[in-house]
Amino acid sequence: MNQIPALVRVFAYLSILTVGGGMAAFPEMKILTVEVHKWLTFPQLIHLYSVGQMAPGPNMMMVLVIGQWAGGMLGALAVLIAFFGPTALLTFVVARLWKKIEKWPWRTSIQQGLAPVSIGLLLAGCFTMARGAITGVETAAIAVGVLLILQRYKVNPALLVVGSAVLGMFSFMPK
Amino acid sequence: MSDTAARLARQRDADSATASAEVSIGQIFLEFLIIGAISFGGVVPYLRGSLVTKQHWIDDKEFVQMLSISQSLPGLNATNMAILVGDKLRGALGSIAAIIGICLPGGVLMYTVGMFYRIHGDHDFVTAALKGVAAAAVGLILFTVMGLSKKSLAGNFDFVFMALTVVAVNRLHQSVPRTLVVVGLLAILFHRPNKKQKENATL
Numbered sequence: 001m002n003q004i005p006a007l008v009r010v011f012a013y014l015s016i017l018t019v020g021g022g023m024a025a026f027p028e029m030k031i032l033t034v035e036v037h038k039w040l041t042f043p044q045l046i047h048l049y050s051v052g053q054m055a056p057g058p059n060m061m062m063v064l065v066i067g068q069w070a071g072g073m074l075g076a077l078a079v080l081i082a083f084f085g086p087t088a089l090l091t092f093v094v095a096r097l098w099k100k101i102e103k104w105p106w107r108t109s110i111q112q113g114l115a116p117v118s119i120g121l122l123l124a125g126c127f128t129m130a131r132g133a134i135t136g137v138e139t140a141a142i143a144v145g146v147l148l149i150l151q152r153y154k155v156n157p158a159l160l161v162v163g164s165a166v167l168g169m170f171s172f173m174p175k
Numbered sequence: 176m177s178d179t180a181a182r183l184a185r186q187r188d189a190d191s192a193t194a195s196a197e198v199s200i201g202q203i204f205l206e207f208l209i210i211g212a213i214s215f216g217g218v219v220p221y222l223r224g225s226l227v228t229k230q231h232w233i234d235d236k237e238f239v240q241m242l243s244i245s246q247s248l249p250g251l252n253a254t255n256m257a258i259l260v261g262d263k264l265r266g267a268l269g270s271i272a273a274i275i276g277i278c279l280p281g282g283v284l285m286y287t288v289g290m291f292y293r294i295h296g297d298h299d300f301v302t303a304a305l306k307g308v309a310a311a312a313v314g315l316i317l318f319t320v321m322g323l324s325k326k327s328l329a330g331n332f333d334f335v336f337m338a339l340t341v342v343a344v345n346r347l348h349q350s351v352p353r354t355l356v357v358v359g360l361l362a363i364l365f366h367r368p369n370k371k372q373k374e375n376a377t378l
Contacts, residue, residue, distance in 0.1 A: 115333065122320050147315075
């Protein structure tokens with residue numbers, strides 16, 4: 001069955017949920033791609049998101065893999081356009097308006113009001129993911145370790161992700 | 176002598192004006208392509224290094240303003256910044272060149288990863304490595320969230336709005352748009368302009 005219309009619908013919808021960051025869309029991405037359309041499993045979704053953090057550029061390029069699996073190269077392209085198109089257009093239009101309403105006092109109110117909500121959405125996405133990714137003491141230790149190292153030292157986060165891959169390979173290999 | 180200085184200053188202004196007018200679509204595409212290829216571990220510092228420090232296409236103040244707009248609107252910081260900077264330099268075409276440039280390298284890489292993972296994803300060593308990677312990603316998001324909280328949350332009530340959002344999505348299983356509208360409106364009303372700001376605006 002041709003999945004492309006469904007892919008476009010789902011990812012165009014997810015696109016407008018990415019307020020504050022891609023993670024904000026993660027809870028609904030899980031419901032729609034894993035539970036409703038069954039394009040991939042929850043562990044696969046977690047893996048793709050995490051691997052995507054190692055790639056350069058925008059950190060949600062992993063979405064195209066879901067399109068690739070469900071609809072080949074055309075599927076990947078459709079997902080990219082659906083996921084990045086609507087917000088690109090919105091930003092383009094709103095930014096031009098935004099400059100015009102510089103004096104409007106509600107502008108600051110909107111920005112101040114959206115900040116806690118967008119951070120909350122990121123955190124909600126993080127918890128959804130943690131439910132699948134943090135499976136025991138070892139994985140919890142890696143997550144906390146990464147957080148502490150980033151707070152204390154100026155390290156490139158991508159290096160920590162690579163390091164955790166190596167650590168994982170030694171720790172989680174079935175005996 | 177002050178005359179010479181004034182002339183020099185005028186000359187410099189003219190130079191910088193032409194410099195920003197001369198940026199071609201190809202240059203925009205190439206610069207964002209480079210950022211898209213080397214920005215391991217987060218795009219924002221690379222964007223600043225390239226657009227502000229290296230090319231002088233925008234100044235630091237503009238950069239911060241654009242970043243705050245990018246953060247408030249839906250969309251990733253990386254792609255929203257590409258749209259804003261591209262638009263500033265060359266209008267709509269500039270935006271398109273910038274967003275394609277910044278997405279292309281990571282896109283090609285992830286496409287390859289997708290093919291590889293589909294074939295080898297169930298090998299024991301791949302699963303084991305990915306388990307570590309996923310745990311690290313959780314730590315990474317927490318770090319991002321903490322950084323943003325420190326920077327943009329003002330006062331205890333903001334933490335209440337943040338907690339409300341988390342509970343609505345994770346516990347009450349409300350959809351993200353509904354949560355965004357309901358909690359967002361509450362928070363915006365809470366931060367409504369006070370009288371003094373309104374007076375300032377009308378002055």
